[in-house]
Amino acid sequence: MTDRRFLILCAGEILVIAVGNLLAALVIQILVLAAFLDDRRGYTIFIAAVALYAAAVAVLGHILLSLIALAVVLVCGYAALTLHDYRLTLWAGGSA
């Protein structure tokens, strides 16, 4: 079931690339990922983040710059997650 769902996601990504238009690609991507999920709690937050990224891609107009911006966002997000995880571990361990 999980493998089949992943294959459908791959097929959806091919469709996203094939569309060519950025706005259409954004809509299809949101629909594909929504179909991929069972639990869509907080999905609007994800939609907002992807829409912002799509706007950044459109404004920057350069592939490499867009990928670098993505890398920066991911590094910051990973740092925030690590900090949250550290604080949770401390709290559960009774140190905080």
Add this chain to the structure above:
Amino acid sequence: MIRPTRMSGGVAALALVLATIAIIIESAAAVLAAGSLSIFLLWQAGRFERDLASVAASLTVSRDVDRTILRQGVEAHVRVRVDLTPPPGMEVLVRDVPPVVATGTAPLCEPGRIATYTIRLMAPGKTSFGGVVIEAADTFFTANLVCRRFNAPQIRVFPNGVAGDGQGVGASVGDAEVDRRSPLAGQGIRGFRPYREGDDPGLIDWKVTARHDALYVRELTGLEGGTPLIAVDLPARVGDLETFARFSMAVSGAVEGAINSREGCSLLVVTGPEVIRFLPGTMDIREALDALGRLTPVEPRAPLYRSPGPAILTARARIPPRGAGEGETVYLTRLGGTLSAFAGESPAPFAAAVREALGRVADLREVRIFSLLQPGDKSHLIQLIHEAKVWGMRVTLRAPPGAPDLPGVDAVEAI
């Protein structure tokens, strides 16, 4: 730290492939696809962390230890129940963390279920549990979180009496044992545990009770020393799950204790009037536990229909027929005759099998019967107790609190 599953690894690989394609074909749509998948994973990770925090916040732990003051190396039985509220899409399992100075591991179980396990505390001093571990997983991430806040109850372990040059009670591994009089030294006392309904009030230790502001009873070494014959009466059905768990734990603990005593374990497993297995003096714990057959309930195939057995029938037949009146005397005379006739003719294969088994372990001085004493016919237990008495054995019955009395039992201990 949270760990990715195979699914999130696949999504990350797909994002990398899309990023590579975007560079090659210079497609903004491919960049968007790669970026949205990466952001998707980041969002899922954030949501998983938030769910994990909510699970940890909803955690409640209820842990019972059968004795909280005990001698070094003595086993203690732990019952723990962990309750929490898992969010949708998240699977959660929990595992108790025993004290650092304890041997024994806790099983992994679902929240809301009671887990039972046995530990043996190997170092003297005060110690407590290490909390519980939450093992959470969803489609994209897994994580283990140790919650150390839930470490009650505190356990006090007294040394085995080896002299040292320390100055106080050890608080952790490596502390020396002290050369001073211990409450457990030289008194044949194995440990203390909280008072339970049905305990002999004479066993209450008032000093420990006053110190802890709760009733504590002494557990004597003599009661668990030696290697009694362990007779297990398999129930016909599980019944109350909690009681059955306590029953299984008590039987396994007794078998383990007998084997660890280096004198071997003699085990008799019956279900109704049927001897399932008999193991005289085995030293192999695996063989003994196999003989218990996971303590699966077995429906007896041949009930005795409340027959106390030929020996008791014969004894009853010998009762002088003296009734309150003439009618009763006549009745008793006739009953004696009838009982004599049936006692002589009854083949009583169960009693014969038990007699033969007890004859092979006649050097043992005690039979410890474990039974749930479920409603219904208990004739097989009456016959078993009677045969043990014929061999001059002391009979101890371990049964749930409030169980009915059986004739011939010397001591009843609550499971």
